[in-house]
Amino acid sequence: AQSVTQPDIHITVSEGASLELRCNYSYGATPYLFWYVQSPGQGLQLLLKYFSGDTLVQGIKGFEAEFKRSQSSFNLRKPSVHWSDAAEYFCAVGVESSASKIIFGSGTRLSIRP
Amino acid sequence: DGGITQSPKYLFRKEGQNVTLSCEQNLNHDAMYWYRQDPGQGLRLIYYSQIVNDFQKGDIAEGYSVSREKKESFPLTVTSAQKNPTAFYLCASTLGETSTDTQYFGPGTRLTVL
Numbered sequence: 363a364q365s366v367t368q369p370d371i372h373i374t375v376s377e378g379a380s381l382e383l384r385c386n387y388s389y390g391a392t393p394y395l396f397w398y399v400q401s402p403g404q405g406l407q408l409l410l411k412y413f414s415g416d417t418l419v420q421g422i423k424g425f426e427a428e429f430k431r432s433q434s435s436f437n438l439r440k441p442s443v444h445w446s447d448a449a450e451y452f453c454a455v456g457v458e459s460s461a462s463k464i465i466f467g468s469g470t471r472l473s474i475r476p
Numbered sequence: 477d478g479g480i481t482q483s484p485k486y487l488f489r490k491e492g493q494n495v496t497l498s499c500e501q502n503l504n505h506d507a508m509y510w511y512r513q514d515p516g517q518g519l520r521l522i523y524y525s526q527i528v529n530d531f532q533k534g535d536i537a538e539g540y541s542v543s544r545e546k547k548e549s550f551p552l553t554v555t556s557a558q559k560n561p562t563a564f565y566l567c568a569s570t571l572g573e574t575s576t577d578t579q580y581f582g583p584g585t586r587l588t589v590l
Contacts, residue, residue, distance in 0.1 A: 371516070394575045405480070405566055405581030406519075413576055452518060456575030462509065462526075462534065464575060466518030 364389045364457040368467035376475045377445055383438040383470050385453030394456030395436040396464070397427055401449045409451075412436065423447070448474045478503045480582035482567050487587045489554070489561070497552045497585045499567035505580070507573045508550035512536060513564040513584075522565075525550055526573045554587060562589045 365388045375381055387393055394413050398406040410421025417429040427438045436453060453467040480501045489495045501508065507526045511519040521534030525544040539558025544550055550569075554561045565585045570577035 366518075398581075403584070403586075405482075405568075405583045406579070407581070408578050411576075411578070454518075458575065462507075462521060462524045462532065462573070464579070466520075468516060468518045 364393075364455065364465055366453055366455045366465050366467040368451075368453055368470050370470045371468075372471045372473065374473040374475055375443055378442050381438075381440045381443045381447070381472070383451050383453075383472070385436045385438065385467060386434050387436065387453075387455045388434065389455060389457050391457075392431070394464075395427070395429060396454040396456070397421065397425070397436075397438050398452045398454060398466075399423075399449050400452065400469075406452060409438070443472075443474055445474045445476070448472055480567055480569055480580055482565075482582035482585050484585060485583070487585055489587060489589050491589055492556045494553055494555050495587065497554070497565055497567075497587070499550045499552065499582060501548050501550075501567075501569045501580075501582075503569055503571070503580060504547070505569035505571050506547070507570045507577075508544070509568040509570075509579070510534075510540070510542065510550070510552045511566045511568065513566055519566065522552065561587055563587060 367386045396411045397409040400406045412419045450469045452469045456464045483498045509524040510522040523542040525531035541553045567582040568579040
């Protein structure tokens with residue numbers, strides 16, 4: 363069955379440090395890949411998405427993600443985090459053509475150390 | 477500004493009561509979705525609707541019901557048959573119904589059963 367795994371439940375980084383959040387998926391073909399961010403008590407906002415083409419995808423708020431087919435990964439990165447980046451981050455995988463078939467990971471909570 | 481509104485933000489329910497969560501969008505999107513979010517878990521799809529007067533069950537539809545009488549509205553009723561309804565509920569919409577369509581989320585409703 364298709365699945366998406368975010369192995370890190372909680373990560374703490376210092377403000378100004380670089381960030382990488384991991385996401386691994388299980389699917390035979392090339393999936394549609396998404397990263398969403400959720401501030402406390404709020405809905406989710408799309409950071410970036412990958413469907414095809416260049417495997418390095420740029421998103422909003424200075425985030426980027428790289429699709430690596432050989433590793434079944436779609437890790438999210440940011441070169442320098444800001445205190446406002448503290449939130450929960452969800453990786454999601456679309457494995458069929460319908461938007462109702464998007465599978466969300468369990469999320470990674472990011473804390474920022476001053 | 478276009479967007480999705482959910483009300484109320486917080487909702488308390490006694491056991492055995494039905495409650496209805498509101499979701500309204502002014503994005504002119506065709507498809508709408510209801511997700512349930514529990515701590516440490518990803519989003520799970522409850523119901524979705526791709527067109528007015530039609531809706532489909534998601535992965536965890538038992539104990540929930542919906543209606544789609546208007547394009548902009550997709551209310552969710554949590555019935556007394558739902559065994560563990562305490563959760564954060566998120567409504568989303570997409571312009572189309574494919575996996576490549578960005579999901580836009582409302583701010584959520586936190587339901588607590590007393």
